[in-house]
Amino acid sequence: MLNFARDNARFLKDNARWLGGGFLLTMFSSFGQTFFIGLSGNGIRESFHLSAGGFGAIYMLATLASAMTLPWLGRTLDLMPGWKVARFTIPALAAACVLIAIAPNIAVLTLSLYLLRLFGQGMMTEIAFTEIGRWFVANRGRAMALIAPGQQAGSAILPAVIVLVESASGNWRTGWYASAAALILVGLPTILSLMHVEREPRSRGTASDEPRMARDWTRAEVVRDPILYLLLTGTLVPAFIGTAIFFHQGYLIELRHYDPLVFAASFTVMSVATIVFGLACGYLIDRFGSLSLLPYFLLPMAIASALLGVVTPEWGLYAFMLLMGISNGFTSTLLGALWPEVYGLANLGGIRAITVSAMVLSSALGPGITGALMDLGISLPTQMIWMAGWCVLASFALMMAARKVRQREGETLQAAGVYSAE
Secondary structure, eight states, rough: OHHHHHHHHHOOOOOTHHHHHHHHHHHHGGGGGHHHHHHHHHHHEEEOOOHHHHHHHHHHHHHHHHHHHHHHHHHHGSOOOHHHHHHHHHHHHHHHHHHHOOOOOOHHHHHHHOOOOOOIIIIIHHHHHHHHHOOOOTTTHHHHHHTTOOOOOHHHHHHOOOOOHHHHHHTTTTTHHHHHHHHHIIHHHHHHHHHOOOOOOOOSGGGGGGGOOOOOOHHHHHHHHHHHHHHHHHHTTOOOOHHOOOOOOHHHHHHHHOOHHHHHHHHHHHHHHHHHHHHHHHHHHHOOOHHGGGGGGTTHHHHHHHHHHHHSSSSHHHHHHHHHHHHHHHHHHHEEEEEEEEHHHHHHHHHHHHHHHHHHHHHOOOHHHHHHHHHHTOHHHHHHHHHHHHHHHHHHHHHHHHHHHHHHHHHHHHHOOOOOOO
16 A cells, blocks of 8 residues: 555656646636536526526537537647647636626627637546546556546535625626636646646556557547447436536525535535545556446446435435545546547547537536426426436446447457457
8 A cells, every 4th residue: 555655656746747737727627617607507597587498508509519619629639739729728718707707698698608618618628638648558547537636626616615706796707707817817827837848658567567558540430430329328427417417506406495505515525525536446447447447437426316316405415426426536537548448549639529529518418408307397306316217227338338349359459360368
């Protein structure tokens, strides 16, 4: 255990520049994440006279548009270094924060949501995971586990801060001005200074320690690969469920009579669990590979969804956040390492843009579909029970996908005259 801790400390020290840049990218992506936008949900609905379904529809439209744009914009990571992409992404995200604060009508509100989703949830995380996926090989799981908690740090700190800022100012728009200032004054100079120096991929391990690595697929081959869509049936579940809950948190607070500060504080539970289990997942990935973990990572989310559907006291909220944190820890680390393992590194920026775009699409459908069902009288807790069943079914789909990927790898090795020791 002591040697393990020392090895981690040495790894962090040797790679602090690049890991720090990735961590800050995921943390500052919070300003375009659903949990952060949802903090202003009640204020936005009141200002623009929107129902839960109406706001969900606008949010879905904006997120769908960002999902359509992301595959094109994400390809810039295959054409230029990540720090250059961050140089225009961060100011664009800051401008979106200002735009939503000054939005005079629904059209401008929709545009601002589109830009927040595209540059926040989309490009900030895209830069982080693509660059870390390229820079680290044998320790990719550990590296992913160390940058993924950036978003959890944001979700642990920002909700309580924003609730206090909005309470002090009496206006939901004030938090967005503060967010833009943080991006320009802190995020932009710090991230660029850390990522400006490129890291050459290297590993302390031997060749036998290298994780399974697929041949380098092209974007066109990936789009035609049926296994991709089998993988997406499961990997898109967390985005759908997570965004649905955090987007409609105001509705849930009113329905269950939760204290807003109690709800905001519960994010800390989720964040701590995400960090702990993300690190555990990184260790397991480096030892066993992401495909071995794939069929199981949705099970905590299945339990969390069922729990939220049937348990009403505040302790149930904290239990839900704990289980969501376990699921998020595995999800963020696992999906960061999965795509290089399945499709290689050469076109990782473009390939990740496809998968992140699909994830953004899923996150768009979550608030829209659940909001429409709520307007029809189907409560969010009832829907959560359905989502628990979806998680179980998706786990079987992921088990099948993992088997098919291994089978394909075995056939490729046999065709090349190479025999695996497994």
